[in-house]
Amino acid sequence: xxxxxxxxxxxxxLSLAIYLFSVFWGLFLTPEDFVQGNSYRIIYLHVPASFISxxxxxxxxxxxxxxxxWKVKLSVYLVRSIAPIGAxxxxxxxxxxxxxxxxxxxxxxxxxxxxxxxxxxxxxxxGLISLHDSFxxxxxADKFLSILVLVGSVNIPIIKxxxxxxxxxxxxxxxxxxxxxxxxxxxxxxxxxxxxxxxGLVTCLVILSSKLQILxxxxxxxxxxxxx
Amino acid sequence: xxxxxxxxxxxxxxxDKKLFQGITFDLFKGKALxxxxxxxxxxxxxxxxxxxxxxxxxxxxxTNTNKKICYIGHKxxxxxxxxxxxxxxxxxxxxxxxxxxYLSIFDLDKSLDINIANLSFGQQKKIALLRLFLNNxxxxxxxxxxxxxxxxxxxxxxxxxxxELLNGKVVLFSSHISLDIVSDSLxx
Amino acid sequence: xxxxxxxxxxxxxxxxxxxxxxxxxxxxxxxxxxxxELTDIxxxxxxxxxxxxxxxxxxxxxTEDIFLEDFNDGSLEQYAISQNNLSxxxxxxxFIYWLVIGLPISALGSIFCVGIINxxxxxxxxxxxxxxxxxxxxxxxxxxxxxxxxxGSILGTLVTLPLLLPLLIILGKVVIAINFDLNYSGFLFLLxxxxxxxxxxxxxxxxxxxxxxLE
Numbered sequence: 017x018x019x020x021x022x023x024x025x026x027x028x029x030l031s032l033a034i035y036l037f038s039v040f041w042g043l044f045l046t047p048e049d050f051v052q053g054n055s056y057r058i059i060y061l062h063v064p065a066s067f068i069s070x071x072x073x074x075x076x077x078x079x080x081x082x083x084x085x086w087k088v089k090l091s092v093y094l095v096r097s098i099a100p101i102g103a104x105x106x107x108x109x110x111x112x113x114x115x116x117x118x119x120x121x122x123x124x125x126x127x128x129x130x131x132x133x134x135x136x137x138x139x140x141x142x143g144l145i146s147l148h149d150s151f152x153x154x155x156x157a158d159k160f161l162s163i164l165v166l167v168g169s170v171n172i173p174i175i176k177x178x179x180x181x182x183x184x185x186x187x188x189x190x191x192x193x194x195x196x197x198x199x200x201x202x203x204x205x206x207x208x209x210x211x212x213x214x215x216g217l218v219t220c221l222v223i224l225s226s227k228l229q230i231l232x233x234x235x236x237x238x239x240x241x242x243x244x
Numbered sequence: 245x246x247x248x249x250x251x252x253x254x255x256x257x258x259x260d261k262k263l264f265q266g267i268t269f270d271l272f273k274g275k276a277l278x279x280x281x282x283x284x285x286x287x288x289x290x291x292x293x294x295x296x297x298x299x300x301x302x303x304x305x306x307t308n309t310n311k312k313i314c315y316i317g318h319k320x321x322x323x324x325x326x327x328x329x330x331x332x333x334x335x336x337x338x339x340x341x342x343x344x345x346y347l348s349i350f351d352l353d354k355s356l357d358i359n360i361a362n363l364s365f366g367q368q369k370k371i372a373l374l375r376l377f378l379n380n381x382x383x384x385x386x387x388x389x390x391x392x393x394x395x396x397x398x399x400x401x402x403x404x405x406x407x408e409l410l411n412g413k414v415v416l417f418s419s420h421i422s423l424d425i426v427s428d429s430l431x432x
Numbered sequence: 433x434x435x436x437x438x439x440x441x442x443x444x445x446x447x448x449x450x451x452x453x454x455x456x457x458x459x460x461x462x463x464x465x466x467x468x469e470l471t472d473i474x475x476x477x478x479x480x481x482x483x484x485x486x487x488x489x490x491x492x493x494x495t496e497d498i499f500l501e502d503f504n505d506g507s508l509e510q511y512a513i514s515q516n517n518l519s520x521x522x523x524x525x526x527f528i529y530w531l532v533i534g535l536p537i538s539a540l541g542s543i544f545c546v547g548i549i550n551x552x553x554x555x556x557x558x559x560x561x562x563x564x565x566x567x568x569x570x571x572x573x574x575x576x577x578x579x580x581x582x583x584g585s586i587l588g589t590l591v592t593l594p595l596l597l598p599l600l601i602i603l604g605k606v607v608i609a610i611n612f613d614l615n616y617s618g619f620l621f622l623l624x625x626x627x628x629x630x631x632x633x634x635x636x637x638x639x640x641x642x643x644x645x646l647e
Contacts, residue, residue: 129601132597132601133598136594136595136597136598139594140591140594140595143590143591143594144591146587146591147579147580147587147588147591150580150583150587151583152259153258153259154259155259156644156645156647159641159644160579160641160644163579163637163640163641164579164591164592167575167592167595167637168594168595170595171594171595171598174598236260292647295513296513297509297512297513297643297646297647298646298647299647312513312514313513313514315509315510315513317506317509318506319504319505319506319509320505320506321505321506321507321509321510322505323442323501323505323507324505325445325446326442326445330441330445333438333441334438334441334442336434336438
């Protein structure tokens, strides 16, 4: 019944391999940073996690819009299943960012715009989950979840642009589309690899979570009994 | 002649459980329809669908009326902390003489400045029914209108509804008590 | 226009609805200097933070039953049936609440500003900022209130609180600009722009949510 079941092992092992390979490369085979020493290596966890947390919210926003306009039930199942995973990756991003902060800037938390906006994103994920679970009537809960996701998506541009609009402690983007990257190529390749690998792993998590959500919400249908 | 309400194959589901299905009816001018059913069978939901508050899961509904719908539901829409006078001002129905006429019929015209919260259940229902008696609509939708009313007031209500039917309005109501109104009936 | 008049009369008679938040705000602003040492420098630095936080929390308190009572006694149902334009009803409700609660709070905040920081200029400059920001707070909190109308209003309001934190960041910048006597009209226009978007979108979304609750 689920076509993705056939492809799932390939996705999982491939992305695991890519991620571990990139992390290994980044951890052991790249030279030290001139200023930060060895502590910059947490970038291979922190950057993919924060990139994924924002992309997941964007994915939720698009799926919510699809649900509100075309009433496709599958999209709202997707939104509900992505929410806890997004919360987890945002948490990883915050924690790894704090760990990075201690050797580099001497403090593990500072109230600058990007960090506070990411914290707001984390709280929004938790709020979405708690709002959806507090309703008994599933259709109402779905509608409100989608509306809240769309209204909260105003936070994403704030996170992205906060390093440019306000002078913050966080460094501006090292890799842009138009200019030469500010980061050395030796470190850039494992960074890309780790982003791709992490994306693949999170995709596997999303697949698992949405399968569970579909089975849970459609448990009155006959095909579920045949499947399970 | 176009029916005022045309409902075709209405069905409603809550949480994947069917409440009712296949409801079809046409209501023309001057006709009444009595919705019958057990508790929890979906009478209030059907009335809300006709009002436009709820959307049915399947089927369609068309209403051919230019004026607003007059809906008397379970809740009274009265402010508990305001007096009778203020509530009537908020209701914004009818003119002063008509209001006085009905208030004196209901025996409530003596002290207009007591709080709604100090009235009994039946008295509050009578004030809420003023919205019906002074209505300016073609379509009257009543959900259990006789709950809490004494026999006298029920008679007045039935007489009023019969008169409205003669005036060409449409009445759609649900009631456990049988009322003396010329109506078709529909069981859910 | 009748709706605005009726909502105004309703709110005025319900004195606990508007007197409560105003008194809470006054209490916070009076109690605050008691907790700090009474030297001018320290009072001035953290006064504005207390002002924004107090305004934020008082707005949260004020919108607690903006829709709840009407929903429970059926008036919202009647509005939804008779008025085709529920978003106008919602918008006028929020406007009246802001007029009766937000306006006095802004005035009080400016007066306290003049009293605590001994520069009358600050008070005049902060007044329009307070006006606009209290209106934005009120809008967003009514949206949050509508989300959890049937489950008790606190959950929804708390969930929408994080959306207002970027606004607090902007308000902090405004205060810095005022302190250094810079021209803060750019911030004022930014706030006006945010307000103009919110004033149109929030009533539409809130009326959609209320219709979903009425089903």
